[in-house]
Every structure is written in structure tokens, then in C-alpha cells.
Amino acid sequence: MKAIWSIIKKELLSYFTSPIAYIIIFTFLLLSGFFFYSLVSWFNSVAMQLAQNPYYYQQININQMVFSPFFHNLSIVLLLMLPLLSMRLFSEEKKMGTEELLFTSPISVTQIITGKYLASLLILLIMLVLSAIPAVFTFIYGNPEVMPFLLGYLGLFLMGAAFLGLGIFWSAITENQIVSAVLTFGTLLLFWVLSWVGYSAHGLWQSVLNYLSFFEHFDSMTKGIFDTTDLVYYLSFAFFGLFLTHSVIQSRRWR
Amino acid sequence: MIETEHLQKKYGDLVAVEDLSFKVDSGQIWGLLGPNAAGKTTTMRILTGFLPATSGRAIVAGYDVFEQAEKVKKEIGYLPETVPLYPEMTVEAYLGFVAEIKQVPKTSKKAAIDRAVEITGLPAVRKRLVKNISRGYRQRLGLAQALIHNPKVIIMDEPTIGLDPAQIVEIRQLIKSLRGEHTIMLSTHILAEVTQICDGVVIINEGKLMASGRLDELTSAYREKDGVYLRLKKADDEVLNFLGGLPGIENVTREGEEIRLEWDRNNDRREEVVKFCLDKQLGLLEMRSLALTIEELYLRIVSGGIEQ
Incomplete structure (x- = not known):
């Protein structure tokens, strides 16, 4: 555990002593703030228009009109930004020659991968927690449902964890960070759009494609539905990415 | 270790x-x-x-x-x-x-x-x-x-x-x-x-x-011959011929200001060489062993293809 913590500290230091973490967090917050402001403004204008009619006024729901689209927007932003967070994890070590230091130290490959992955998860957590601050005001001045809100953020975190699991794998493949980011982005996009293909498929294929799609699992969580299948899906995706990373590193050294 | x-x-x-x-x-x-x-x-x-x-x-x-x-x-x-x-x-x-x-x-x-x-x-x-x-x-x-x-x-x-x-x-x-x-x-x-x-x-x-x-x-181990480098005050061709004529000396060559003498590894001639130089009053300024330098050793092993 001590070795993992040392790797986490080192990774966080690397993130925060280079502009990368600041730029990613800043851009994410800028976009999330913009989306949130736009959605709340739109919700306000709709609410004002419907205020004259008590029946329709009762029907409007801030969770559905603000938070659900907000989470969907953020998931796309994460898809675009997290590959930039994961791209350096192993690529940089390889390029700088520091992997020789890590792999000749008395710590296991699993500990190194875990430390690096947890450090990137912490940055994701920081991004999500900060993005939630404006939303807290809707709880002060309104009465949205808490559960769909929390589940939405849990969904974003789990989805981000899966993205980073795949990202760390691609960063172990190449020493070029751009290549790593592009491959991660491409693969994530592929998994995202699987449900589109799923719509035109039938039977078992449709179920398989829908199950594999990021979108389908996330959608239900933003609606406040918690299904362990979704949890299992994201966690297995992340673990599979980490497992592949481990295999790639080991196989490269054995080749 | x-x-x-x-x-x-x-x-x-x-x-x-x-x-x-x-x-x-x-x-x-x-x-x-x-x-x-x-x-x-x-x-x-x-x-x-x-x-x-x-x-x-x-x-x-x-x-x-x-x-x-x-x-x-x-x-x-x-x-x-x-x-x-x-x-x-x-x-x-x-x-x-x-x-x-x-x-x-x-x-x-x-x-x-x-x-x-x-x-x-x-x-x-x-x-x-x-x-x-x-x-x-x-x-x-x-x-x-x-x-x-x-x-x-x-x-x-x-x-x-x-x-x-x-x-x-x-x-x-x-x-x-x-x-x-x-x-x-x-x-x-x-x-x-x-x-x-x-x-x-x-x-x-x-x-x-x-x-x-x-x-x-x-x-x-890799030195084929033993020998010395000599630096003498008097080092003309006649001296070289004399040195070459000493028993056991197999090769005499001039390398710049130095004379290189070689003999078989099991037949050390240093004492005789010194005695000869002193007897003939050749002005012995310096004598050093013909050690194999690391460069020579390396080249002999790597380029010469000698395997141990």
C-alpha cells in the first residue's frame, strides 16, 4: 500500500506541476458551468411561462429538464477530455526512460498500475466535485430529487473510471502521448456509438450491442435508476483495461 | 556477488x-x-x-x-x-x-x-x-x-x-x-x-x-612477447644492431625516440639489457616494461576475434 501511495503522490505532483491538470480541470469546469447555466436559464424561462397554468407547472421537473441533460453533456466532455488525462501515464515514463527506474524497483507492476490509475481517478473526482458546486444552489433554492442527482454523478464517475482504464492501456502501448490519446478517444467513441448500431440490429445482437454501449448504462443512471448491471459493466470495463495494461507491460518485457 | x-x-x-x-x-x-x-x-x-x-x-x-x-x-x-x-x-x-x-x-x-x-x-x-x-x-x-x-x-x-x-x-x-x-x-x-x-x-x-x-x-594472458621500451642518450643504428645481437633478444625496433626490445615471455632479458647499456655507456635515461595497454587488449580481443 505504501508503494501505491508513493506512486499516487508522484503522479499527482506530475499532474499539478505541469499545466495539463489545470487546463483539463479549468476547461471541464468552464464547459460544465456553461451547460449548467444554459439549462437552468432555459428551465427558468419555461417555468415562468408555465407559471400561469398550475397543471403544467406541476409537471415540470428540474431533474429531468436540467440534471439529466447536464449529465449527458458532461459525459461527452469527459469522453473528450479524459484521454488527455490518461495519455501520459505510461507513455511519458517510456519516453523519459523512467520506466527503467520503476521496473527495477522492488515494487510490482500491479502496484505501479494501481498507483497511476488511482491518481488519475483522483483528478476525475476533483473535476466532478468542483462541477457539482453550482448544482448545490438548486438544492438551496429549489427541491430537486437527491437520488437521481447523486446517481448521475456516480454514473459519471464510473464512466470516467472506465474511460481511464482504457486510457491507461493505450498509454502502455505507445510512447507517443498523442497516439495514446487518439487511440483512447477512438475506442471510447466506438463503444459510445455501439447503441446506435444496436437500434438497427435485432434479437441477441441488439442486446449485446446495447449492453456493450457506454450510453445505455449511463442513461438509466441519470434517470435515477440504479441497476447493479450498470455498476458491474463499468467496473469490469475498468478492470479489463487495467488487466490489459498489466499484460502489455509484462509481455513487452518478456518479448 | x-x-x-x-x-x-x-x-x-x-x-x-x-x-x-x-x-x-x-x-x-x-x-x-x-x-x-x-x-x-x-x-x-x-x-x-x-x-x-x-x-x-x-x-x-x-x-x-x-x-x-x-x-x-x-x-x-x-x-x-x-x-x-x-x-x-x-x-x-x-x-x-x-x-x-x-x-x-x-x-x-x-x-x-x-x-x-x-x-x-x-x-x-x-x-x-x-x-x-x-x-x-x-x-x-x-x-x-x-x-x-x-x-x-x-x-x-x-x-x-x-x-x-x-x-x-x-x-x-x-x-x-x-x-x-x-x-x-x-x-x-x-x-x-x-x-x-x-x-x-x-x-x-x-x-x-x-x-x-x-x-x-x-x-x-594476451601479451605475446615480453620486452621493454628504452630511452638512451646514444641511440644510433650501431647501438640498435648491438642490442639486436644480445642473446635472447628477438626483435629491436625504433619507435620515435624510444627503442622497443622484445623477447620470449619466459626469458626475461632486463638485467642483461641494463648491464649492456651501462657497460657501453649508452646513457640509459628510461626503461619501462612493454605492458599491453587496454586499447591493445580490447582490439586484440574484439577485432582480432580471439576468444577465451
Whole structure:
């Protein structure tokens, strides 16, 4: 555990002593703030228009009109930004020659991968927690449902964890960070759009494609539905990415 | 302290190291010599546990590198050819990180950093960012990270490459100062470095062992003839003819201002040569043994294709 913590500290230091973490967090917050402001403004204008009619006024729901689209927007932003967070994890070590230091130290490959992955998860957590601050005001001045809100953020975190699991794998493949980011982005996009293909498929294929799609699992969580299948899906995706990373590193050294 | 038995490493069809066996005793400094692509870096990477060998055995600090990798890694310090540094860290933070991953106990971490900084002469840059220190200091820092956990064995891949002459001298002094306490194996292209700091050498070419042993043993083993270089006040052709006529002298040649005399290895003629020079009053200014230089040894072994 001590070795993992040392790797986490080192990774966080690397993130925060280079502009990368600041730029990613800043851009994410800028976009999330913009989306949130736009959605709340739109919700306000709709609410004002419907205020004259008590029946329709009762029907409007801030969770559905603000938070659900907000989470969907953020998931796309994460898809675009997290590959930039994961791209350096192993690529940089390889390029700088520091992997020789890590792999000749008395710590296991699993500990190194875990430390690096947890450090990137912490940055994701920081991004999500900060993005939630404006939303807290809707709880002060309104009465949205808490559960769909929390589940939405849990969904974003789990989805981000899966993205980073795949990202760390691609960063172990190449020493070029751009290549790593592009491959991660491409693969994530592929998994995202699987449900589109799923719509035109039938039977078992449709179920398989829908199950594999990021979108389908996330959608239900933003609606406040918690299904362990979704949890299992994201966690297995992340673990599979980490497992592949481990295999790639080991196989490269054995080749 | 370092021992290999029939070590082999293949990258696909390419054989990088083949049937490599050698032994380095405790507390000594040994050089790993060979031309480019001879397999030096691969050998070092195998010894440090960075790369597994295809076959064969390597024992470092009493542990099998493949079966007890973690124990070996605790006892080994490694300075790769590209010094593994994180530019965004300060020298102190970097050494702190290395101490942690090398499992230096928390209570002795500060003392370990102080010691490494002191030995490698880094106090002046201790608080500076790695990216802002000079190349010489980076090399020292590379050595400091290899030393931080006070390992029994230190492996260095071309430790003086890219340094200016003053820095080379400093680093060599530093390495020499580690003799006794640590067993060191270093690879280098600078043969003078070997004579200055190494007790023994392992010479490899195309992945194969060409020779290994203590320097004096090797130079003696590979010397075909014994002899001396003479510097005389009077050294005309007549003197050369006289010297050539002495019993046992097999060859006399003039090399610049010196005369080179050769005789059979088992037939030392030094006393007779000195006596002759004094009797004939030739003005003997200097006489030195015809030792095989490391360059001659290396070329004879690598280029001449002599295998031991």
C-alpha cells in the first residue's frame, strides 16, 4: 500500500506541476458551468411561462429538464477530455526512460498500475466535485430529487473510471502521448456509438450491442435508476483495461 | 556477488546475448566492454531484473534474478544510460520518491537522502528543480538514486557519457570512492576509464563473451612477447644492431625516440639489457616494461576475434 501511495503522490505532483491538470480541470469546469447555466436559464424561462397554468407547472421537473441533460453533456466532455488525462501515464515514463527506474524497483507492476490509475481517478473526482458546486444552489433554492442527482454523478464517475482504464492501456502501448490519446478517444467513441448500431440490429445482437454501449448504462443512471448491471459493466470495463495494461507491460518485457 | 551462467536473450530471431557466463567478486569495480550493439545494455537490464533472459541464470547479491526478483531489486542500484529523472520534481523530492519505491524505511528516509546527496556532491542543488540543473548534476543525481537504498550491487550503463572532461573526472572519482562498500559493474566505451577505475573487465562482442578476468591477468594472458621500451642518450643504428645481437633478444625496433626490445615471455632479458647499456655507456635515461595497454587488449580481443 505504501508503494501505491508513493506512486499516487508522484503522479499527482506530475499532474499539478505541469499545466495539463489545470487546463483539463479549468476547461471541464468552464464547459460544465456553461451547460449548467444554459439549462437552468432555459428551465427558468419555461417555468415562468408555465407559471400561469398550475397543471403544467406541476409537471415540470428540474431533474429531468436540467440534471439529466447536464449529465449527458458532461459525459461527452469527459469522453473528450479524459484521454488527455490518461495519455501520459505510461507513455511519458517510456519516453523519459523512467520506466527503467520503476521496473527495477522492488515494487510490482500491479502496484505501479494501481498507483497511476488511482491518481488519475483522483483528478476525475476533483473535476466532478468542483462541477457539482453550482448544482448545490438548486438544492438551496429549489427541491430537486437527491437520488437521481447523486446517481448521475456516480454514473459519471464510473464512466470516467472506465474511460481511464482504457486510457491507461493505450498509454502502455505507445510512447507517443498523442497516439495514446487518439487511440483512447477512438475506442471510447466506438463503444459510445455501439447503441446506435444496436437500434438497427435485432434479437441477441441488439442486446449485446446495447449492453456493450457506454450510453445505455449511463442513461438509466441519470434517470435515477440504479441497476447493479450498470455498476458491474463499468467496473469490469475498468478492470479489463487495467488487466490489459498489466499484460502489455509484462509481455513487452518478456518479448 | 554478480554471476551469470549461460545467459541468453533473444528478441524474436535476433540473439542479443548468447551463452554469457562471468563472475564479479564482492567489493570490486568491473567494466563491461564491447562495441555498439554488443549486448551490454541487454546484459545490464537482465541483471537488474528489467528484462527477463530467454535462458540461463543470473545471481546477484546471492539471489536468483528470475526467481527472487524482488529480493534482487532491493539489493541493486541501477543507473541506466538515459538517467531516469522527473524534470518537474526537485532534487530532494525525486530522491524522496526513489527512497520510497526502493522501500527505504520511513524513519531512515531523510538520512538516506542526506547521505546520497552528500556522497554525490548535490547539496548545492538540493532544492532545485531537476529540469533546471546541469547535465553533470543530472548524472550525479542518477548516481544518487542508484545509491539511495545503500545497495550491495550497483549497475551503471555508460555513467560518464555526454559529460565534459572535468565532469568525467569527478564522476570517476565518485565511482572509485564506492569501491569496497559496493560491487559495481559499469559499461563504457572509454577504455582509459577502465584502466583508471576497474579491477576487472568482461568483454563481449555480438552478444558473446570474448574475455573476462582481472585486468592484470588479462593483459598478461594476451601479451605475446615480453620486452621493454628504452630511452638512451646514444641511440644510433650501431647501438640498435648491438642490442639486436644480445642473446635472447628477438626483435629491436625504433619507435620515435624510444627503442622497443622484445623477447620470449619466459626469458626475461632486463638485467642483461641494463648491464649492456651501462657497460657501453649508452646513457640509459628510461626503461619501462612493454605492458599491453587496454586499447591493445580490447582490439586484440574484439577485432582480432580471439576468444577465451
